Every structure is written in C-alpha cells, then in structure tokens.
Amino acid sequence: MNLKVENLSYIYAPGTPHEKHAIKDISFSVESGEFIGLIGHSGSGKSTLVQQLNGLEKPTSGTITVGDRVITGKNADTKGLCFEVGLVFQYPEQQLFAETIYQDIAFGPSNMGLSQKEIDLRVRTAMELVGLPFSMAEKSPFAVSGGQKRRVAIAGVLAMEPGILILDEPTAGLDPKGRDEILDSIRKIHKQMGMTVILVSHSMEDVAKYCDRLLVLNEGELMLSGTLAEVFSHADELKKVGLSVPQVTQMAQKLREKDINLPENIFTVQDALQEILKLRGKLC
Amino acid sequence: MLKDITIGQYYPSESVVHKLDPRLKILLTLAYIVAIFFIGNFWGFLALGVSCMLLSKISKIPMKYLLKSLKPLIVLMAITALLNLFMTDGKVLWQWGIFRITEEGISMAAFMLLRVSFLVLGTSFLTYTTTPITLTAGIESLLKPLKKIKVPAHEIAMMMSIALRFIPTLIEETDKIMSAQKARGAALSEGNILKRAKALIPILIPLFISAFRRADELAVAMESRCYHGGDNRTKMNFLRYGKKDTVALLVFVLVFAGILCLNLLGGLL
Structure with missing residues (x-):
C-alpha cells in the first residue's frame, strides 16, 4: 500500500501554555512495498508523525493519502485506518493484557469483526512470522522473556494484516541478539507479505542494514530524504542535529583520508568487508 | 481526552x-x-x-x-x-x-x-x-504539631507527594496504552455501558502492571539512596x-x- 503526505502540520495542545508545533509542513511519499527508515533524535516529531499516519491523531492541516483513503484536517474520518496502517508502539510489550498469548494476538483481528476461523488463521500466521512456536499460544504473555513479549506484541499488530507496517523503535531495550532477531523477522515479513514498512529508529546501523530509503526529521521538519547514499552524504549536517552516519561509514571515511581507496557507499559491515576484500585482491 | x-x-x-x-x-x-x-x-x-x-x-x-x-x-x-x-x-x-x-x-x-x-x-x-512539592512541604509543616501524638507527618507528606508526582505519569501512561489499544482497533467510546466497561480491561491491566513496576522501581531507587523516614531529615528549601x-x-x-x-x-x- 502506498502512502502520500502533503504539507502536513500538527500543533499539540493549541491555546494552552503547553502548545507545541510538533510537525511543520512535511511532505513525502512512500511507494508500495518500500522499506523506509525514519530517523531523528528524541523529540523531533517522529512519534507524532507516525500516530497521524494511522489515524490516532488528526492533522492540524495538510493531507495524508493511504491507498485510496484521503485524510484531511481535524474532522477527517479515520475509522478503520488503524487496520490498514499497523502501528507498533515503542516498548509494545507494555500493552499486553490478555490471559494467553493467543488471546492477545487475536485482539486486533477480533476488533476487525473477522470470523473465528479467520482469526485463528491470522494468529497462527502472525506467530509464525515473528518466530514464536504455536505451542506457546496458551502461555501467559507475562510469563515469557522480554524479547518474546515484544514478538507477541508485534504479532498482535501483524495479525491485522495491515498494508503498511510502522514500527516505533522496535529494538529499544533489547540485547544484540534480540535486536537482530526482531529486525530479521521484520525483513522476512516485508519480503513475504509485501508490506510497506516504516522503521523508526535511532540506530544508523539498523536503518543502513535494512532500509531502502531514509526520512530525517529535525524539530518537526523534514530535514533530509532520499536513498542511504543521498542521506549519509550529509554527515556533517546529521551530526549537527544529534544524528550521525553508521560507524563503518565513518571508518571508511577515515581510511579514505589516509589514501586508502574505498568507495563512499559503505553503510554496513558487509559492504565494508566486500570492498576491503576487493581492494586486497587488487593489491595482491 | x-x-x-x-x-x-x-x-x-x-x-x-x-x-x-x-x-x-x-x-x-x-x-x-x-x-x-x-x-x-x-x-x-x-x-x-x-x-x-x-x-x-x-x-x-x-x-x-x-x-x-x-x-x-x-x-x-x-x-x-x-x-x-x-x-x-x-x-x-x-x-x-x-x-x-x-x-x-x-x-x-x-x-x-x-x-x-x-x-x-x-x-x-x-x-x-x-507545585506538588511545595504543596506537600506545606502539608508536612502544618501537620508537624501532630507529631507529638505520633502522627507520621513526614511519611504522610511523602506518600502524598509521590501520589501527586505520579498523577501526570500515570495519565501519560494511560494515554499511551489507550493509543496502543486503539491502534489495534479497540473501540473505547462505543456501545453500551457493559461493552465500554469490557473495553477498559485492555487498558487497566497494562496500567496496573506498569504502576506496580514503577512503585517497585521507586522503592529500590529510594532504598539505594538510603532513604529512611523523617527523623533528622533536613530540607533544601525552607x-x-x-x-x-x-x-x-x-x-x-x-x-x-x-x-x-x-x-x-x-x-x-
């Protein structure tokens, strides 16, 4: 499912002393099946932006187009939009509530009014996608490990089979192994289901490894957008707003300064390995 | 809301x-x-x-x-x-x-x-x-005379300030949980009273869990800084x-x- 955002603005609590211009005139579009990274430091408006994409908050002004649906202004009808744009919140395991993992994952689909058979199928599919064995279905979601809790929560959103999946820092607070597992499952879901994925992240390494294109937010404005190479070529500007480029990109830059002939488009350790091997091949 | x-x-x-x-x-x-x-x-x-x-x-x-x-x-x-x-x-x-x-x-x-x-x-x-802090300082000071008859003035004030301190936190938390459940299609303001009461379960359970977790964390944080009641405690602001x-x-x-x-x-x- 594709997504288009035009001149979107959002003012939080207008008319009170807490008034804040959280989103300022943002426009971008996402094609169906893309894997987009949304980066920006804390308070840059990422969370506010994604909550508008799935209809939880309504834009102060501007237009959001999701598939065939057009959402304009305060009175827009956003009912059912959350089933089309699935949003996984930060620390999603904090929203678990049901007695069993099965019931918790079934919450979304049953709110959609699906048949029992369809719900059952979706719960099974979602559990498989996030790598949870179905034998765990009758366990309490509070009795499993932190990483597994998070998978349960992600499965709860996946089970609604949204056309666009947005994940707000899905790896926050996980250990390296848990992080890789979650991100690998997301990549698998993206490939298998053809979902459009928007990954909100702090980690340049993560977005470099998984995303096709990046959006950079700073103080509510869209500062940069483009392919990895386009965005990461602005290393200095990124540093100014508290972001950065992947460490391996920084390392390649340092090596280039020492006259080692590495190309500029090194964003992951894998890229670096290949380029260095190529270089060594030339030298030997 | x-x-x-x-x-x-x-x-x-x-x-x-x-x-x-x-x-x-x-x-x-x-x-x-x-x-x-x-x-x-x-x-x-x-x-x-x-x-x-x-x-x-x-x-x-x-x-x-x-x-x-x-x-x-x-x-x-x-x-x-x-x-x-x-x-x-x-x-x-x-x-x-x-x-x-x-x-x-x-x-x-x-x-x-x-x-x-x-x-x-x-x-x-x-x-x-x-501010909640000055408010409880005021209450503590007003309750001080009652210490003579063993009213735990400081403890009462401390409990109050913790409770007040957590009101905005819990409201924020509730908001977050509500958003998360709404994102899964929870209908919070639809249907009859029974339906609405039922719709609260997915909000209340995570809220209670997080409140207990926070209470636990706060207790550990206070203990690790050797907090112990009101005797001989001095104040920064008089x-x-x-x-x-x-x-x-x-x-x-x-x-x-x-x-x-x-x-x-x-x-x-």
Missing part, C-alpha cells in the same frame, strides 16, 4: 498567588470551603463569581482553564442537581407519576450546582498555583511566611467578609 483532566495540575506562571506561602494557601482553601456553605442566596454567589474571576486575573490562570477542572465532575454534578430537583418537598410546579418538580427543588438544585462548582473552582486555585502572605490573608478576609455581607443583604431583600 485524558489530557483534559486538569485536577491536581500545576499551571506554571509568575504571579503573586504562585509565590504565596503554601501553608497559607492550604489554610485559606480550607477556610474557603467552610465559608462557601454560609452563602445562602444568589447575591452571595454572584459576588463569589466576581471574586473568582478577579483571582483568575491576579494569578494569571485563564478562566477557560479553570472551568475545565469542572469537566470531570459533570456527571456527579448532574446527579446532585437531579436528586435535589426531584426530591425536595414544597410547592409543586409539575408532576408526572412519582416525578414532581417543586419551586424549592429548582432553587435547591441550582444552589447545589453552584456550591459544588465553586467548591471545585476555588480549590483548584490551590493546585494550579502551587518555607517562609512573609509580608505578601499577610497582605494576602487580609485581602482574603476582607473579600470574604464583603461577600458574606452581600449575602446577608441579599437575604434581607
């Missing part, structure tokens, strides 16, 4: 009222609550309304914001008014089966409505103009009763004397 709950929330502003001694403000609020019950006619309430508007100007808290504090009490107020409307004996104006409206009932209902509104409105000045407090006290007494006089006069008319 939850953001609209304003009870017990501090409204930051640089006004004289904000800088008054919290002890004075607490005592004046208590006096206000008592005084409100002496007001017996609409002249008194009119004067009270004008005073409240003036106080809102002086303390730089917009009237709109103050009125918002009444919003969560609408149901309570409606029930009070209805009970008074139908349950008061007197000259019958309208009757239908067991329901009847009397002249006395109407004025009684209007009275109760005004009383409750002013009660909330006036007392909300206290929490709007006083409360000082100053000239402006005396002035405020005088103004309050004068205004209320005025209001009560008007009330008496109005009663005679």
Whole structure:
C-alpha cells in the first residue's frame, strides 16, 4: 500500500501554555512495498508523525493519502485506518493484557469483526512470522522473556494484516541478539507479505542494514530524504542535529583520508568487508 | 481526552498567588470551603463569581482553564442537581407519576450546582498555583504539631507527594496504552455501558502492571539512596511566611467578609 503526505502540520495542545508545533509542513511519499527508515533524535516529531499516519491523531492541516483513503484536517474520518496502517508502539510489550498469548494476538483481528476461523488463521500466521512456536499460544504473555513479549506484541499488530507496517523503535531495550532477531523477522515479513514498512529508529546501523530509503526529521521538519547514499552524504549536517552516519561509514571515511581507496557507499559491515576484500585482491 | 483532566495540575506562571506561602494557601482553601456553605442566596454567589474571576486575573490562570477542572465532575454534578430537583418537598410546579418538580427543588438544585462548582473552582486555585512539592512541604509543616501524638507527618507528606508526582505519569501512561489499544482497533467510546466497561480491561491491566513496576522501581531507587523516614531529615528549601502572605490573608478576609455581607443583604431583600 502506498502512502502520500502533503504539507502536513500538527500543533499539540493549541491555546494552552503547553502548545507545541510538533510537525511543520512535511511532505513525502512512500511507494508500495518500500522499506523506509525514519530517523531523528528524541523529540523531533517522529512519534507524532507516525500516530497521524494511522489515524490516532488528526492533522492540524495538510493531507495524508493511504491507498485510496484521503485524510484531511481535524474532522477527517479515520475509522478503520488503524487496520490498514499497523502501528507498533515503542516498548509494545507494555500493552499486553490478555490471559494467553493467543488471546492477545487475536485482539486486533477480533476488533476487525473477522470470523473465528479467520482469526485463528491470522494468529497462527502472525506467530509464525515473528518466530514464536504455536505451542506457546496458551502461555501467559507475562510469563515469557522480554524479547518474546515484544514478538507477541508485534504479532498482535501483524495479525491485522495491515498494508503498511510502522514500527516505533522496535529494538529499544533489547540485547544484540534480540535486536537482530526482531529486525530479521521484520525483513522476512516485508519480503513475504509485501508490506510497506516504516522503521523508526535511532540506530544508523539498523536503518543502513535494512532500509531502502531514509526520512530525517529535525524539530518537526523534514530535514533530509532520499536513498542511504543521498542521506549519509550529509554527515556533517546529521551530526549537527544529534544524528550521525553508521560507524563503518565513518571508518571508511577515515581510511579514505589516509589514501586508502574505498568507495563512499559503505553503510554496513558487509559492504565494508566486500570492498576491503576487493581492494586486497587488487593489491595482491 | 485524558489530557483534559486538569485536577491536581500545576499551571506554571509568575504571579503573586504562585509565590504565596503554601501553608497559607492550604489554610485559606480550607477556610474557603467552610465559608462557601454560609452563602445562602444568589447575591452571595454572584459576588463569589466576581471574586473568582478577579483571582483568575491576579494569578494569571485563564478562566477557560479553570472551568475545565469542572469537566470531570459533570456527571456527579448532574446527579446532585437531579436528586435535589426531584426530591425536595414544597410547592409543586409539575408532576408526572412519582416525578414532581417543586419551586424549592429548582432553587435547591441550582444552589447545589453552584456550591459544588465553586467548591471545585476555588480549590483548584490551590493546585494550579502551587507545585506538588511545595504543596506537600506545606502539608508536612502544618501537620508537624501532630507529631507529638505520633502522627507520621513526614511519611504522610511523602506518600502524598509521590501520589501527586505520579498523577501526570500515570495519565501519560494511560494515554499511551489507550493509543496502543486503539491502534489495534479497540473501540473505547462505543456501545453500551457493559461493552465500554469490557473495553477498559485492555487498558487497566497494562496500567496496573506498569504502576506496580514503577512503585517497585521507586522503592529500590529510594532504598539505594538510603532513604529512611523523617527523623533528622533536613530540607533544601525552607518555607517562609512573609509580608505578601499577610497582605494576602487580609485581602482574603476582607473579600470574604464583603461577600458574606452581600449575602446577608441579599437575604434581607
């Protein structure tokens, strides 16, 4: 499912002393099946932006187009939009509530009014996608490990089979192994289901490894957008707003300064390995 | 929607009222609550309304914001008014089966409505103009004499400040959980009462879990800093009763004397 955002603005609590211009005139579009990274430091408006994409908050002004649906202004009808744009919140395991993992994952689909058979199928599919064995279905979601809790929560959103999946820092607070597992499952879901994925992240390494294109937010404005190479070529500007480029990109830059002939488009350790091997091949 | 709950929330502003001694403000609020019950006619309430508007100007808290504090009490107020409307004996104006409206009932209902509104409105000045920390410092200081009869003043104040401190946190948390469940299609404001009550389960359970977790974390954090009760504990900020407090006290007494006089006069008319 594709997504288009035009001149979107959002003012939080207008008319009170807490008034804040959280989103300022943002426009971008996402094609169906893309894997987009949304980066920006804390308070840059990422969370506010994604909550508008799935209809939880309504834009102060501007237009959001999701598939065939057009959402304009305060009175827009956003009912059912959350089933089309699935949003996984930060620390999603904090929203678990049901007695069993099965019931918790079934919450979304049953709110959609699906048949029992369809719900059952979706719960099974979602559990498989996030790598949870179905034998765990009758366990309490509070009795499993932190990483597994998070998978349960992600499965709860996946089970609604949204056309666009947005994940707000899905790896926050996980250990390296848990992080890789979650991100690998997301990549698998993206490939298998053809979902459009928007990954909100702090980690340049993560977005470099998984995303096709990046959006950079700073103080509510869209500062940069483009392919990895386009965005990461602005290393200095990124540093100014508290972001950065992947460490391996920084390392390649340092090596280039020492006259080692590495190309500029090194964003992951894998890229670096290949380029260095190529270089060594030339030298030997 | 939850953001609209304003009870017990501090409204930051640089006004004289904000800088008054919290002890004075607490005592004046208590006096206000008592005084409100002496007001017996609409002249008194009119004067009270004008005073409240003036106080809102002086303390730089917009009237709109103050009125918002009444919003969560609408149901309570409606029930009070209805009970008074139908349950008061007197000259019958309208009757239908067991329901009847009397002249006395109407004025009684209007009275109760005004009383409750002013009660909330006036007392909300206290929490709007006083930070939770100074508020509890004030309470602790006021409770100090009771220590002689073994009232744990410091502990009470500490519990209160923790409770107050967590109101915004828990509201924020509730908001977050509500958003998360709404993102999964939870219908929170649809259907009959039973359905709505059921819809609360996915919100309340995560909220309780997180409240217990927070309580646990806070206890550990306090223990790791060797916190132990009130004995020999010193304070960073002392409360000082100053000239402006005396002035405020005088103004309050004068205004209320005025209001009560008007009330008496109005009663005679």
